[in-house]
Amino acid sequence: xxxxxxxxxxxxxxxxxxxxxxxxxxxxxxxxxxxxxxxxxxxxxxxxxxxxxxxxxxxxxxxxxxxxxxxxxxxxxxxxxxxxxxxxxxxxxxxxxxxxxxxxxxxxxxxxxxxxxxxxxxxxxxxxxxxxxxxxxxxxxxxxxxxxxxxxxxxxxxxxxxxxx
Numbered sequence: 155x156x157x158x159x160x161x162x163x164x165x166x167x168x169x170x171x172x173x174x175x176x177x178x179x180x181x182x183x184x185x186x187x188x189x190x191x192x193x194x195x196x197x198x199x200x201x202x203x204x205x206x207x208x209x210x211x212x213x214x215x216x217x218x219x220x221x222x223x224x225x226x227x228x229x230x231x232x233x234x235x236x237x238x239x240x241x242x243x244x245x246x247x248x249x250x251x252x253x254x255x256x257x258x259x260x261x262x263x264x265x266x267x268x269x270x271x272x273x274x275x276x277x278x279x280x281x282x283x284x285x286x287x288x289x290x291x292x293x294x295x296x297x298x299x300x301x302x303x304x305x306x307x308x309x310x311x312x313x314x315x316x317x318x319x
Contacts, residue, residue, distance in 0.1 A: 157183050 160176040160183055167173075177183050188194050248259060284291045 161186060 155172055155176045157176075157180060160173040160180070163170045163173040164177060164183075164187060177187065245259065284294070
């Protein structure tokens with residue numbers, strides 16, 4: 155579509171899809187229609203003049219800004235990395251250059267895993283006991299909800315304590 159025809163069709167009907175497609179790709183037609191639009195001129199006139207920010211503003215903002223990095227996540231990542239390094243160094247020291255000695259570590263690993271299985275078994279017993287007695291589970295849930303509600307009330311409306319003289 156030619157520019158003059160697209161401008162004529164857009165002036166007559168703003169819902170003409172072919173003319174609108176031409177307007178999306180033709181910068182000259184867009185500029186001509188923009189300058190002839192009274193609303194665009196009024197908006198440009200209403201825009202306030204650009205003002206320079208004070209020189210010390212950027213320094214003041216950057217001095218107060220603290221990145222919201224999760225310090226706990228960073229510390230946990232560092233601790234896990236250090237733990238992995240310690241474990242790798244311990245395995246290297248215990249095994250050395252003889253891969254056959256790696257089999258000796260399996261006994262220690264089995265003991266460690268048995269300990270973890272014992273802990274998990276105890277937790278499974280507690281879960282089974284709670285699910286086996288719904289009244290006890292309901293009581294624990296009610297106590298938890300009451301404690302959370304009290305905490306929330308105190309967090310939202312702290313009490314106004316008066317000093318006794």
